[in-house]
Amino acid sequence: PYAWLGMPLITSQDTLGAVVLQRDTEPSFSRWQRELLVTVAAQISAAIQNARRFGEAERLYTLTDAALAERVQQLQALLDAMQDGVLMVDRSGRILLINPVAADMLAQTPLTLINTPLTRPETFGFSQEEWQARIAQLQDQSHIPTSLTSRCTLQRQEKLCHFARQETAVLAKDGALIGWLILLRDITQETKLAERRTDLTRMIVHDLRNPLTTISSTIQLALRQLAASPDDAASLLHHARATTADMLDMVDSLMDITRMETGNMIVDAEAMHIRPLAEQVLTRLRPYAQQQQITLQLQAPPQLPPVWADAELVRRILINLLDNALKFTPKNGQITVT
Incomplete structure (x- = not known):
C-alpha cells in the first residue's frame, strides 16, 4: 500500500488488538487523521472492554439467578414435605x-x-x-x-x-x-397418649392400693385367729402371700406405660373362662369385705363358655368394679357378681 496507519487497541490491563487503515494511492495520512484514529481506537477499546464486562456480568447474574431459583425450589420442596x-x-x-x-x-x-x-x-x-x-x-x-x-x-x-x-x-x-x-x-396423638398414660397410672395406683389393703386386713384376721385356730390363720397368711404375688404382677404392669408410649401396647387375648377368674378376685377381696361387714357372692353358671379376652385386663376391671362397690356399699350389705 502507499500509506498505512495502525493503532493498538489497549486497556489498562490488556491489549485487545489493533485497528489498521491503508491506502493504495496518494496522499498519505495527515496528522489530524492520525489523531482521529487514536481517539477512535480508544473508544473502540473502551467499548470492547465494556461489552466484555457486561457479558461477564450477565453470565454471573444468570448463574446467581439460577442458584437463587434452585435454593427457592429447595426451600419450597422442604416446606411442601x-x-x-x-x-x-x-x-x-x-x-x-x-x-x-x-x-x-x-x-x-x-x-x-x-x-x-x-x-x-x-x-x-x-x-x-x-x-x-x-x-x-x-x-x-x-x-x-x-x-x-x-x-x-x-x-x-x-x-x-x-x-x-x-x-x-x-x-x-x-x-x-x-x-x-x-x-x-x-400434637393431638401425643396429648391423647399422655392422657392414656395418666389414666393407666391412676388405674395401676388404684390397683396397688387394693392388694395392700387386702394384705393388711388378712394379716389382722390371722393375728386374731392365730391362737384360736392355727389352721385358719395359716390359710389367711397363705392368702396374704398370694395377694402379695398379685401386687408384684401389677408392679410389673407399670411397664405397660412404656409400651404404650412406644406404640407397642399389646392386648394378650386368649380363650379364657370368666368364672374361675371371678372366684379368684372374690377370694382376694373377701377379707377386706369381711372387715367392712359386707358379703361377697358369685352367682354364675358353673359351665360358662370361654370368652376371648386378656385375663390380666379383665382381672383388673373386676377388681376395680368390686373395689368401688365396696366403697359405696353400707355395712351389712351384700355385693353379688352375676
Missing part, C-alpha cells in the same frame, strides 16, 4: 411464606395467600386482639420477642385437635426484622 403448618408474615401481617399444610387450614392454596393479609388468625389459635397485639409488637421493633411457645386447641374436620405453636423472629444480618415465622405442630 413438612407435616407441620408453616407461615411467615411481615411487620404488617401480610403473608410472605406459607406451606400447603397451613394453606389447607385456611381452605386456600399457597399461591392465593402470598402477599395477602392474614385475616383469620383464629385458624392458627390467635384471637383477633392477640393478633393485633402481635402485629403492634412487630411494627415496634424495639419490643419484638425472640421466640414464643404456646398450645392451642382448634376445630379441624369436625373434631378438636391439639397444636403446639412456635413463633420466632426472622432477622437479617444487620438485625433488621425480615418476618415473623409461625410453626403449628399437631
